[in-house]
Amino acid sequence: MAYRVGVVGAAGYAGAELVRLLLAHPDFELTAITSNADVNVKLADVYPAFAGETDLVFTAHDDPVLESLDAVFLAVPHTAAMGMVPGLLSHGVSVFDLSADYRLDDPDVYEAWYATPHTSPDLLKTRAFGLPELYAEDLASARAQHVAGEPALIACAGCYPTATSLAAAPALRMGWCRAQSLIVVDAISGVTGAGKGCTSRTHFCSADESVEAYGVCKHRHTPEIEQILGARDRVIFTPHLAPLKRGLLSTVTLQLDEGAHALSTEDAVRAYEEFYATSPLVKVLPAGAMPSTSSVVGTCSCQIGLAVDKRTGVLVAMAAIDNLCKGAAGQAVQCANIVFGLDERRGLPLVGMPV
């Protein structure tokens, strides 16, 4: 039996990626795709990759069919998500929210970084945080809710927080890092990360053959990273844009505690392998290898590379993901797989194009 699902905001990049994954998923039946700007337009007219393979047509965000579905994936901007979630839950629909609205535990932090008050702060206490490798209990609770016949709300992690945390969290949780030390996160994203909107930054002739940083010291993924890592006011996050469509590499520099100064790169790799032993989407590369984004494009895999520098006493931890897949749509589907009791890999591409 297939679960009936819908995608709200299906014309954006993350939304279209959700459609790609859900159409190929053996256990989900994609029943509705919405886009207020494209009502009655055929999906294939907006994304010709679907030509000849589906007749899906966009409806509006208030399409009543949504309320009858098993699950809805929300790929709309922040605040827009907050406006729809309580209603969907009240109809018994589980929600996988790709926006930032329910990610931060503390509504005050949300208001400080998003410059708008939270309108359903109570839900922050019960939502699951959608980063299965690091929040297994959250997903287990959401699964239990579903089994009990209640809808679940999953706040899927952002793209930068996903890659950064998969790279850094094991080291922090294993107690390798100096207390109160700064955590420097320099990340590079492909241009899909900047969204479908045409701007002077996303114009081909601006983005091509160029790298630049943006949102320096004020990117909204900063408090989310700090929350996951338990490192309040310790993360410097500098995101960069590079001329590729998909792919995100996060390079995290962590200061090792005295107690961890004997750690070798090989030790670190072994410990990470153990940490992720039950996480089939994460691949820890052997010592000496570093991940490249092209190896994970189109997939829900995450590749991690590690290097210990004894000279300066740091661990450089790196993770590569596809920002639209493991960093957005794929992770949402992974969460849905778990909530609905399927193998977390179900329907997800894990091997990319070799070249």
Place this chain on the structure above:
Amino acid sequence: MAYRVGVVGAAGYAGAELVRLLLAHPDFELTAITSNADVNVKLADVYPAFAGETDLVFTAHDDPVLESLDAVFLAVPHTAAMGMVPGLLSHGVSVFDLSADYRLDDPDVYEAWYATPHTSPDLLKTRAFGLPELYAEDLASARAQHVAGEPALIACAGCYPTATSLAAAPALRMGWCRAQSLIVVDAISGVTGAGKGCTSRTHFCSADESVEAYGVCKHRHTPEIEQILGARDRVIFTPHLAPLKRGLLSTVTLQLDEGAHALSTEDAVRAYEEFYATSPLVKVLPAGAMPSTSSVVGTCSCQIGLAVDKRTGVLVAMAAIDNLCKGAAGQAVQCANIVFGLDERRGLPLVGMPV
């Protein structure tokens, strides 16, 4: 029951794409991958996209297991293929050859363009030409051979001939074109088309931000295109290299016969749709739309666009494919599907990444 298959030349780009497709194929069991230059090397060390998802290791081209398989896919250069095919057939192994060795009907034409005599010209009479949309009978014969317990030899069409012929053949077969008129083929390929070898042409800093033609008036795909189109000495084929990894667009300019001067673009689209009604991999776009290569990257789909210019009396027919997939590995798997009695789409990606 799965058919046991192998890939010879699996370290090249087409070979690695075969591995990607065959690993995901529900009815083929990939048993051997060979590369004389990489014996005992893990596939994932050469192509990190496979990291954590397979333990396949390269063996040598003379791996004896090949002789026990149901089918072997040959992704080796011309002449190398010719050296292995008779032996494999003699062991009852069906061969899907991606090289040029068995494509040309006439061994003299082969010798003229490839500057080497053909060593098994007899096989040219019985091999099937692997371009299912235009050579259904050939594939049916190969299927019959398999059913009769005999191995089949399929000479899979080249990348440029595939796109060019899917664009131009219907117009020619339907008698729209002026007798003896020239057929101008200008095609653009991504750099994977130039192969895995590092040369001054394939260096990133040469290929990036540049387009150029190569092999002008002497590319070896010319006689193959002429053979498929039945247009001896009438095809001018100019291939270009553009800065993309995968993707091939062929733009064919055909002179319409007086009898076809009333033809509209809409008429042409309708006729092509009918022509390809039973070819699920080919998508004829509506009048006004033109294919882009990014819509088919990673897939075995072909998108076709058409425009009739009454002013000059020509049809411009265009086809976009992924040169490594529909233009090589995917088409070989499509042929194998047919020979083994499966749906021709079986295991093949048909929807690409939307962005």
Place this chain on the structure above:
Amino acid sequence: MAYRVGVVGAAGYAGAELVRLLLAHPDFELTAITSNADVNVKLADVYPAFAGETDLVFTAHDDPVLESLDAVFLAVPHTAAMGMVPGLLSHGVSVFDLSADYRLDDPDVYEAWYATPHTSPDLLKTRAFGLPELYAEDLASARAQHVAGEPALIACAGCYPTATSLAAAPALRMGWCRAQSLIVVDAISGVTGAGKGCTSRTHFCSADESVEAYGVCKHRHTPEIEQILGARDRVIFTPHLAPLKRGLLSTVTLQLDEGAHALSTEDAVRAYEEFYATSPLVKVLPAGAMPSTSSVVGTCSCQIGLAVDKRTGVLVAMAAIDNLCKGAAGQAVQCANIVFGLDERRGLPLVGMPV
């Protein structure tokens, strides 16, 4: 003594390239740059390449200083140019118009392709066509006008017509081509050719890793090419977009006349070298070499490659230019050099970055 010049429409890509060239030109003093959308904005804020090197600020298109200048370069859309040219000329200002408004000899052809009547058709009789290598007399007349104290109007050729004609015109003028035969022009342009406007086509994520044709059988440069080549209703022009910023390659397939069937590639190269002996911006490559766009990016050079195919009786002629430089701004400056009595190369970059 420097000539005082201005650029109208300086915020567009061709306009900004004009600014780059004029700022570096020893004999022109760039006095005004206009952009109605950017009045009072600093040039360097729109194009950071100028940061720290100029304090130029945009004024409006009706900046009165324009009427006092020696020359104005118009880089505005068609019809906008037509609205400004008569006024500027009446103030004695020579105009180098990069728009299409004064390119076509026949106002009816203009109206047919641009869907708007021409408002100053008389000027079409006296304007010079700005393609110096092929219209030396036009430029000589404009020079004479300037010497006589009269303003000149130069309709600079479009990007595709420039490359296409430099490749094809010598063959046609030397009588090599079959009378009434079709001329097939397949050209590839970088994305700057699509302009600064952010559209779904110019978004990085649409243009990157993709090639596609556009304006098939209806691109407005078609009649301009036919006019230059003297080939009414004989040109099939199919432009393509490829993922590069700058660069344009035009591949022209010409059917040779019986009389020219003995022509070798070497003969063709020699004849072209002679044809362009006094054109220092055009470089005819030796037989066997083909131009790549990266070799001319950033320069006002044009590289030409030739191949004769005796088998089919055609000449494939190819030209590579930088669409913004030789195809737009650079050619306008080249024309201005001639009109003001300077060496035509004056101030123009002719050597690009080697890599």
Place this chain on the structure above:
Amino acid sequence: MAYRVGVVGAAGYAGAELVRLLLAHPDFELTAITSNADVNVKLADVYPAFAGETDLVFTAHDDPVLESLDAVFLAVPHTAAMGMVPGLLSHGVSVFDLSADYRLDDPDVYEAWYATPHTSPDLLKTRAFGLPELYAEDLASARAQHVAGEPALIACAGCYPTATSLAAAPALRMGWCRAQSLIVVDAISGVTGAGKGCTSRTHFCSADESVEAYGVCKHRHTPEIEQILGARDRVIFTPHLAPLKRGLLSTVTLQLDEGAHALSTEDAVRAYEEFYATSPLVKVLPAGAMPSTSSVVGTCSCQIGLAVDKRTGVLVAMAAIDNLCKGAAGQAVQCANIVFGLDERRGLPLVGMPV
């Protein structure tokens, strides 16, 4: 009067860029270009950007004419440079060395990182370090040597050290940074930085659409950065490769001292502007703006952006350069300008292509 100069290793990327700059330089006469692998080959055959504009032909590295020149630019690998420098100096030829051989003050550090002993350690005491904005005295000494009729040896700074130090040195020299604190340098380079050699890393199909780190914790530019910044064993340097030809962005995260916690971004910008007031090649961007590599490609300019994060007490300082120009060939010419008493900008491109 022009100074006669030569380029040794002119077929590599930095060498070819030197040729581009020197051919356009009004005061240098490029007399010899050498490449042992390309003896008697025309420059334009290796780099078609020079076609039609120069007849230069490669000679061998031991071309005797080198000994008669005013200056030689060495663009050969480390150790090869060391083998030529003493000989050239002994003939009175000033040497601008782009290799690493004379950069490190301490021959033991050289041996530790380059795994080979230094063969002329005495020269390390007298050579000038070629990073004019930070080593004005060194250049002044070299200038004095030249005036005194003695040859000078300039060890030009590496690409990563140049960008990194221009971003970070002012903050350190002005005493803003916490003593002994770590300095995290994450830098991104275009593929020309990996050199002209064709490798699996520089193949278009590897580098395109991908970012990855390399040489993590062991890149040889690390001790050079530490030397310039006076920060022994405090620099974590992680270089990344991105899919662009030219351009280098270095992002440096510096921990502010308690005393500097009141510093605002505006303060930092003002102080940097003052620091670089007499350095015309460095442009400090206003608060809020961050440099992009495309703004400096093809030029010898450096753009710097700054952001103070009071929350975490850090300064993020960023510099963008063209790795082949300000990061290699251009900086060498800048040094030569100074040594020969010319304006340091002489002959150097400072404005790039706007798009």
